[in-house]
Amino acid sequence: MKRVPSKKVTPKPPRFNIMWLWVAMIFGFFALQYIFTDDKPNQITYQQFEDTMLKEGDVERLVAYKRNELFFVEVFIKKDRLSDPKYRDVRPSANSLTLTPSTGPQYFFTDGSYDALERKLNVAQETTDPSERVSLRLEDRTNAWTGWIFSIMLPLLLIIVFWIFIMRRMGGGGAGPGGQIFNIGKSKATLFDKESQVAITFSDVAGLEEAKQEVMEIVDFLKNPKKYTNLGGKIPKGALLVGSPGTGKTLLAKAVAGEAQVPFFSLSGSDFVEMFVGVGASRVRDLFRQAKDKAPCIIFIDEIDAIGRARGKNSVMGGNDERENTLNQLLVEMDGFGTDSGIIIMAATNRPDVLDSALLRPGRFDRQISIDKPDLVGREQIFKVHLKPLKLAAEVDAKKLSAQTPGFAGAEIANVCNEAALIAARRNKTSIDMQDFQDAIDRVIGGLEKKNKIISPEEKRIVAFHEAGHAIAGWFLEHADPLVKVSIVPRGVAALGYAQYLPKEQFLYTTEQLIDGLCMTMGGRVAEDITFGKISTGAQNDLERITKLSYAMVAVYGMNPRVGNVSFNDSQENQFQRPYSEKTAELIDEEVRKLIADIYRKTKKLLLEKQDGLIALAEKLLEREILFQADLEEILGKRPFDHRTTYDEFVNGEAGEGDQSKVAKGLVHDGVGDNSGTFDSRPSEEDASNG
Secondary structure (H helix, E strand, C coil): CCCCCCCCCCCCCCCCCHHHHHHHHHHHHHHHHHHCCCCCCEECCHHHHHHHHHCCCCEEEEEEEEECCEEEEEEEECHHHCCCHHHCCCCCCCCCCCCCCCCCCCEEEEECCHHHHHHHHHHHCCCCCHHHCCCEEEECCCCHHHHHHHHHHHHHHHHHHHHHHHHHHHHCCCCCCCCCCCCCCCCCCEEECCCCCCCCCHHHCCCCHHHHHHHHHHHHHHHCCHHHHCCCCCCCCEEEEEECCCCCHHHHHHHHHHHHCCCEEEEEHHHHCCCCCCHHHHHHHHHHHHHHHHCCEEEEEECCHHHHECCCCCCCCCCCCHHHHHHHHHHHHHHHCCCCCCEEEEEEECCHHHECHHHHCCCCCCEEEEECCCCHHHHHHHHHHHHCCCCECCCCCHHHHHHCCCCCCHHHHHHHHHHHHHHHHHCCCCCECHHHHHHHHHHHHHCCECCCCCCCHHHHHHHHHHHHHHHHHHHHCCCCCCEEEEECCCECCCECCEEEECCCCCCCCCHHHHHHHHHHHHHHHHHHHHHHCCCCHHHHHHHHHHHHHHHHHHHCCCCCCCCCCCCCCCCCCCCCCCCCCHHHHHHHHHHHHHHHHHHHHHHHHHHHHCHHHHHHHHHHHHHHCEEEHHHHHHHHCCCCCCCCCHHHHHHCCCCCHHHHHHHCCCCCCCCCCCCCCCCCCCCCCCCHHHC
């Protein structure tokens, strides 16, 4: 039988252990203490000490201690006598390498008896002046090792602990030999794979049907790539999720991780940012190296605007911009791997306008998926998802709740459901009913109700007429949103009162609708003026909204005949360079002031005609503090316009607007809050400034 030679195994070199480095540092510390120390005392006899030092008056002090049945006496020479040539051998040299300055002793000698030593010293100093005699001090040095530990080892241990702490802070969460010291350039991405799979799936994501379809296609790319490549198609390299805060961008990415069944790297844009130059770029390289090893996989970067901002802006002249270096490396990596590598980049941001154009081009982020705030149907689906784990009363209807929360994002809907559960638990209920949800909606939008806030009767009367002015203007203006609740109960941080509307779900607004909305917003200021003959700071927030919308009508929406059909909308919000001349700016200011003056006159005329109703409504508010739509109908009569609202059309079907009084309690108000510290009532533009 032929013998097969054994395969030669090359021995692996031993791994370097970081602990040897620490041992070397400790021994080096002691070496410096002992090798380069030149202040060790020289041994002499007692007779040499007495003849050449004591009688000459060169001794500063003597310290004695006992060791091994002998008394060791340390001799400290006066500093001014060390310059004498006879002390040349103990004088500190100018180029001494000692870590601490030399303070003595310079000499030492031994004696067998302490008492005999004292007698000899007294005899030697008989002729010396008593004030200049050198005394002998006895010290107990039995705990010398303890003192040595506290003087040398304790500072050394503190230095080591501080060094380890700094290295951990610099390096993040590395492991293994060396820990965080050598992992500072490693990626901080969290890996979700078969062992740590995400539990969220597409069934947990509601109200984002179009966006879900886009990302589901990405998941299908990874599962069945040949289905697309056989037809000549290329798998997209990246998808950018764009949307307002709380609309579900991160949730959608988690659902992709749960559905894809492929490795999923998740990290934030700020994870690349570090105080050291080059660390961000190093982490990008390490991230893509790990991704190539795990391909096919998905990389998700949340809040990518932390590193993806446009280059060249707000940069320091002559400085090194670490964020730009990180972005450059990210651009290179995204464009550097082939289309068949199976790596797809997903990113999320709510500020796409600040991203660098090179990051958004096809070939890097091939798709931009817009995730908007959900509509009526989307909100109903989101409510159904968040209502599943709650114990609900039979009357709770997701459709009604969705109609009562226009403009709410998914995160706000989740907050409403959680607040309703907390309110019901606070009231010791066994299930959550509609009243709890109404109070939760008020709590989320308006803040915590503060019935114990101290308000003077005069201020309360001003607030009542202010809110009544909003209510009257909204009730008798055709294109204004129907007001369904008005309150003078303080809420939140600063609002002393609020009016609650039922805005219609629409995306386009006519000039008449915007003007009626402005008149309704002006109603509070006008009511104060015609009732008290003076005005307060309560309308500050109202005036801000009126001014902003008036400028938008004149300079952005082209709704002014003198300025014309032009739009000066600056998406970059460049305050240093305006796209029009000074003359045009003066014309815009003039037309805005004219528009606001016309709105004030129109609102004042309306409130003067309905002054009886204004007074009656304000007095009722002072009496009851909260009025609903049914109370307004009792005081003012039915609203003289037969317009169907979104709530009416969606919830009540073919019922007319008069049936709204049955469900009027607690319908959504269109915002509240006033930075001026008084009160606020907002019109239902939702959002008119966005056209």
